[in-house]
Amino acid sequence: MHKWQLEKLARVLVKTGVNIQPGETLVLQTDTTAIDLAREITKEAFAAGAADVEAFINDAEIDHLKALNCTPEKLKELPEWKKESIDSILRTGKGVQMGVRASRPSINADVPDANLKAQAFAGNELRNVVRNYIHQGTLKWTGTVYPSMEWAKKVFPEFDDETAYQKLEDAICKMMRVDEDSDPVENWKKHCEELSVRSKKLNDLNFKSLHITSELGTDITMDLVENHIWCSAGEMGAQNVNAPYVANMPTEEVFTDPDFRSVNGIAYASFPLFINGKLVTDFSITFKDGKAIDCAASSNVEFLKEALFRDETTRCLGEVALVSKKSPIKQMGRVFYNGLIDENAACHLAFGASFPDCVKNGTAMSKEELLEIGVNFSVSHNDFMIGTDDIKVVGITHDGQEVTVMEHGDFVI
Ligand code: ZN
Secondary structure (H helix, E strand, O other), rough: EEEEEHHHHHHHHHHHHHOOOOOOEEEEEEHHHHHHHOOOHHOOOOOOOEEEEEEEEHHHHHHHHHHOOOHHHHHOOOOOHHHHHHHHHHOOOOOEEEEEOOOOOOHHHHHHHOHHHHHHHHHHHHHHHHHHHHHHHHHHOEEEHHHHHHHHHHHHOOOOOOHHHHHHHHHHHHHHHOOOOOOOOHHHHHHHHHHHHHHHHHHOOOOOEEEEEEOOOOEEEEEEEEOEEEEEOOOOOOOOOOOOOOOOOOOOOOOEOOOOOOOOOEEOOOOEEEEEEEEOOOOEEEEOOOEEEEEOOOHHHHHHHHHHHOOOOOOEEEEEEEOOOHHHHOOOOOOOOOHHOOOOOOOEEEOOOHHHHHHHHHHOOHHHHHHOOOOOOOOEEEEEEOOOOOOOOEEEEOOOOEEEEEEEEEOOO
C-alpha cells in the first residue's frame, strides 16, 4: 500500500472507528500480514492521546502449523491468561478494541476438519471476552480488513498476482472511503448521516414484523423485538460510551433484533460463507417457530450444521440487516469471501446472539428482561447473506398495514 493510503486508513480507524480519547488504551488485535497498517494505527493512536497501545499480533503461518500439529483437545483450550490479557485492560473501562485482519482464505485447506473446528472454537471463546463488553454497550470497538496476496488471488482470479493484489488494495480503500484528495473522516461523517436517515425512517415506521422474499427461494417472516431500534454506524455509541464510534468498517447496513421466537420460513444464502474455516456454498436454512429445523448446502454442510445446531440458542436468529444493492461494495460486483465485506453488499441475517443496544434502554436491561422480549443470547453470531437484486422486504405495522421497504434489491422508503 502507498504511504498515504496507510496513513488515511489509520486515521479513519482511530478517529472514526474507535474514536480514541486522551488517556485510553488501544487493544489492537491483528496479524503479521497487516503489520504496516498496525504500526500506522499505533502512531495515530498516540497522536490522538492514547495512554498506551497493546498489540496482540498473530501470524497466519504459525497458526496454520499449530492447527496441523496440535491435537483438537489442545487447540480447543483457551488458556485463562489469554483471556485475562485482554479482559484486564477492557474492565478498567479505559480500553478500546480494534481488530485488523488479513483474510487468508485457503491457508488451512490441509487442516483436518476436527482441528479446524477446535481452533475456531477457541477463537470464538476469545472473541466472547470482547463481545461481553459489546453487549453491555460499554466498549468502543471496530473491526476492519487488510489485503493478503492469497486473498487477492481468490477475489480477482483472472489477473496476475501483482495486479490482483493492487485491485484488492484499491477496493478496500474505496470501501473505506479513502482516496487521494478527500478527508476520510469527513467522508465517514457524511456516510453515517446518510445511514441515520434510513434507520430513522424505519424507526418511525415501528414495524411489528417483516416478510422477506427473493427469487432464490427465500420466504421468511419474523416479528421484531418490541421497542426495537434500527441501528447503523450513525447511531453507534449513543448509550454507555464517551464518544460515538463505528463498529465494523466498512459498513453499509441498518440492522435490528428479530424476536428470536417468531421466525418462520426459509432463507437462501446469496453468497458463499466461510464457517469455522470452511467455505459453505449454496445453502439454505429452514425455521419453524423461531428455531432452525433444517439446513442444506452444496458443500461443507456439516460445518454449517455444527455452527447452527451447536445449542438451542445458536439455532435462533439474532439479527436482520438491510443493505441496498446500490451499496458501493455490491457495485464492485465481486464476492470477497469475507464476512465483514460481503455482509455490507447484501441484506443479511445472523444466527446466534442479538444486540441488546438495538432495543430502547436495552443495555440497562437484565438478561432475563431481554430474553422475555425476544432478544437472543448466544455464544456465537454468524452473519449470512440473503440479499439479491430482486429481494423484497415488506414491513407490517402494529395496525396491520403492509409497507414495502425494499423492492428489486433497493429501498423504496
Ligand atoms: Zn449485520
